[in-house]
Amino acid sequence: MLTYARAFDVRFEETLGLSHDLNQLVHEMRLRINASLAPLGLTTPKYAALSVLEARGAATNAELARECAVTAQTMNRIMKDLETAGFVTRLGGAALGLKQPFELTPKALAAVCAAHVAVNDVELAMVQGWAGEAVEQLQGALRLCHDNLRRMPQLPASAKEEDEG
Numbered sequence: 001m002l003t004y005a006r007a008f009d010v011r012f013e014e015t016l017g018l019s020h021d022l023n024q025l026v027h028e029m030r031l032r033i034n035a036s037l038a039p040l041g042l043t044t045p046k047y048a049a050l051s052v053l054e055a056r057g058a059a060t061n062a063e064l065a066r067e068c069a070v071t072a073q074t075m076n077r078i079m080k081d082l083e084t085a086g087f088v089t090r091l092g093g094a095a096l097g098l099k100q101p102f103e104l105t106p107k108a109l110a111a112v113c114a115a116h117v118a119v120n121d122v123e124l125a126m127v128q129g130w131a132g133e134a135v136e137q138l139q140g141a142l143r144l145c146h147d148n149l150r151r152m153p154q155l156p157a158s159a160k161e162e163d164e165g
Contacts, residue, residue: 029126036118040111041085045070045078047119050087050104050112058091058101087111 033044042050048068053059059067065075079102082088087108091101104112127135 029122032122032125033119036122037115040114040118042111042115045074046082046087047112047115049075049078049082050108050115053088053102053104054109054112058103060099060101062099064102082108 030044033047037043037047045068049064052064052067056063061075061079062072064079065072068075070078079088083090083102086105088102089105091103127138130138
């Protein structure tokens with residue numbers, strides 16, 4: 001009979017540990033990116049929202065939340081901060097309510113360009129010493145992993161909520 005501790009040991013020994021390694025990488029990368037974005041008044045989630053708006057031209061809170069993989073409530077807080085800082089404005093009239101799209105201000109365009117450079121510097125530091133082909137292989141492997149996970153059976157709604165813990 002397996003005890004809880006023994007069952008846990010067996011399970012851990014049988015895993016590849018990829019989720020732990022990826023989690024450690026994401027954590028360190030986010031710390032570095034946040035540090036590089038701080039002088040611009042941005043964080044990684046704010047930068048992500050601005051990048052989506054830069055690419056799309058305009059988007060609603062719900063669209064931004066989906067694109068940035070956060071809850072609508074979290075994106076609402078992010079967008080309020082960006083609006084207060086003068087990085088975004090709302091399009092349309094009050095009749096649109098929550099569906100009122102956001103767009104970048106000229107101030108945001110300058111900041112997001114500088115942010116791209118800062119984030120690129122962190123990414124280049126991460127793959128320093130790698131051949132260009134190796135970086136492309138890594139990107140391809142990460143995309144394939146993402147696609148494979150998305151093809152798994154549907155997640156329950158509660159699992160789709162942003163992990164803020």
